[in-house]
Amino acid sequence: MSETASDPLAEILAGLPNTRAVIDSVLAVWPEHAAYLAKSLQARTPAMLAATEAAATAVRRLTAGNEATVAADYRWTCDRLREEELFFHREERYRLSTFAEAMAEVYSDHAYMARYVNGLLLTQVLWFNHVATFEMFLNRVLGAQTQPFDYLEVGPGHGLMVYFAAASSLSRSLEAWDVSAVSLRETAAALDKMGVEKPVSLTEVDILKAGQSERRYDLIVISEVLEHLERPEQALRFLTTALKPDGRIFVNVPLNSPSPDHIYLLSSPDEVTALVEGVGLKVETMELYATQAKKLESALRNRITVSAGLVARRA
Ligand SMILES: C[S@@+](CC[C@H](N)C(=O)[O-])C[C@H]1O[C@@H](n2cnc3c(N)ncnc32)[C@H](O)[C@@H]1O
Numbered sequence: 001m002s003e004t005a006s007d008p009l010a011e012i013l014a015g016l017p018n019t020r021a022v023i024d025s026v027l028a029v030w031p032e033h034a035a036y037l038a039k040s041l042q043a044r045t046p047a048m049l050a051a052t053e054a055a056a057t058a059v060r061r062l063t064a065g066n067e068a069t070v071a072a073d074y075r076w077t078c079d080r081l082r083e084e085e086l087f088f089h090r091e092e093r094y095r096l097s098t099f100a101e102a103m104a105e106v107y108s109d110h111a112y113m114a115r116y117v118n119g120l121l122l123t124q125v126l127w128f129n130h131v132a133t134f135e136m137f138l139n140r141v142l143g144a145q146t147q148p149f150d151y152l153e154v155g156p157g158h159g160l161m162v163y164f165a166a167a168s169s170l171s172r173s174l175e176a177w178d179v180s181a182v183s184l185r186e187t188a189a190a191l192d193k194m195g196v197e198k199p200v201s202l203t204e205v206d207i208l209k210a211g212q213s214e215r216r217y218d219l220i221v222i223s224e225v226l227e228h229l230e231r232p233e234q235a236l237r238f239l240t241t242a243l244k245p246d247g248r249i250f251v252n253v254p255l256n257s258p259s260p261d262h263i264y265l266l267s268s269p270d271e272v273t274a275l276v277e278g279v280g281l282k283v284e285t286m287e288l289y290a291t292q293a294k295k296l297e298s299a300l301r302n303r304i305t306v307s308a309g310l311v312a313r314r315a
Contacts (some may be wrong), residue, residue, distance in 0.1 A: 008038050016049060018056035022125045025071040033075070036292070040128045043293030048128075051135035052133045056125045058160055061194050063121070069147065074126070077119025080260055088258035089303065096263050099230055106261040107180065116260070121158050132289035133223075133252045133309035138164060139283070141219070141250045141311060148172040149218035152242065154207050154235070155225035157183060165219075166191075166198045173196060175217075177205035207235040213242035223252035226275075227262045237279040243314055248284075251276060251310050256303040260295035268300060272308050281312040 013020045023037055045050060063070045087095045096102050106112060124132045142164060149172060151165045156176040165171050178184045184202045191200055207222075208231060220239050226232035232253075239249060255266050266272055273283055290299035290306045299306050 009041060012044075012049070016053045016056070018060050019049075019052050019125060022056045022059055022122065025067040025120065026074055026126065029071045029237060030075045031070065033078075037126060039254045039292055040126060043128050044131065045135075047139060048131050048135045051138050052125055052131050054138065054164070055131065055134060055160060058163060058194055058222050059121060059125055062158070062190055063118075064193075066228070070122060070129050073115040074122040075119075077123075077149070078116050080116070080119075081095075081258070083261075084258035084260060088256070092303075094258055094262050094265050096261070097230075098263060098307060099228075102228070102261040102263055110182075112243075113182070115207065117158070124158065124160060127291070128293050129254070129289040129291050129305065129307040133287070133307045134160070136287050137221070137250060137252070139162060141221075141248070142168050145170050145219065150215070150244075151175065151219050151221070152177070152215075152217040153221040154178070154205075154239070155222065155228075156202075157224070159194070161221055161223060162187070162200055163191060163194045163196055165221075166196045166200060171198065174200040175203065175215075176200060177203050177207065177210075177269035179204070179206040188286045208240050210238050213238065215242070216244040216247065217242055217249045218244055220247065220249040221252075222249070224254065225302050226251065226253045227259075227266065229264055232264055233275055233279055236276060236281065240280050240314060245314065247313070251308075251312065252272040255300070255306045255308060257305040266283075266308075267303065267310060269306075272310065276310065276312050279315070280315050282315040283310050283312045286310040 025147045027034055027225060084095060096202045148170050151171055153162055153176045153179055156162050162174060162176050166174055176187060181204050184204060188202055220243060229235055243249060253266060255273060269288055276283055286308050288296055290296055291304055
């Protein structure tokens with residue numbers, strides 16, 4: 001039997017050594033996940049595969065020496081998400097609805113958070129919808145900047161987006177804000193491990209309590225954060241005031257995405273547009289990617305997770 005016949009991923013992964021390494025680390029602890037990963041990879045365009053490899057290269061630096069633990073944490077995280085999915089499809093709502101509940105169950109549990117954060121890091125390589133919106137960010141958000149830009153990200157988490165913003169020769173200043181000092185320390189450590197040389201200002205800010213912004217930015221990024229907030233419109237209203245007149249905001253938010261710490265449910269692209277445009281922004285483009293590249297219409301009908309990536313400007 002040829003290598004390609006015995007390994008359905010060999011052809012796709014040729015030339016993507018870091019993606020291969022991340023996938024092998026997961027299959028070592030979870031061989032039954034192979035069919036899922038094959039489907040997720042086979043659906044990717046060449047641009048998405050290039051974005052996958054870029055993310056995998058950074059992820060390998062972040063997880064060096066710790067690969068087996070991180071892979072086991074990914075499996076554990078998928079089990080937690082499966083539990084939330086069962087609840088969501090039975091009750092048609094997210095299990096938690098307040099920040100206080102998420103704090104009590106998830107954020108304040110450091111052992112839980114450590115595993116969860118590791119698991120989510122690998123989704124940046126392994127999940128089709130996460131890679132697809134990341135590719136949008138790299139190529140149609142960062143890649144569309146033609147002038148030097150001042151960058152603000154809210155909730156940087158693993159730091160991958162700040163890292164790629166820093167790598168752009170056009171980024172002039174870089175700031176990231178997060179409500180959690182622990183999360184900011186993780187971001188700082190990640191930027192260090194990835195070898196970011198430009199200064200990145202990391203500040204503890206609760207986006208729901210931010211007053212008037214002292215600065216204005218050319219590019220604001222808020223990725224996988226709005227679904228964690230009780231009042232996402234308040235965050236967007238504030239960020240709108242922090243945009244320069246011709247600045248752009250990139251919002252990445254999942255629809256129908258039950259997770260242990262998701263408290264704000266968005267179910268349709270129209271709800272996302274209404275949320276964003278309700279605060280004085282105008283959506284320029286929106287891209288929608290269902291889990292495992294499922295057909296969009298049926299994913300929305302069946303309440304399967306869809307990632308919405310959008311670029312907006314002040315109306
Ligand atoms: C799931 S992580 C997002 C990581 C990354 N941006 C991504 O796309 O995967 C959500 C982040 O939002 C932060 N966050 C939650 N509520 C916030 C608030 N009110 N103000 C600022 N940051 C907040 C969390 O601490 C966490 O670091």
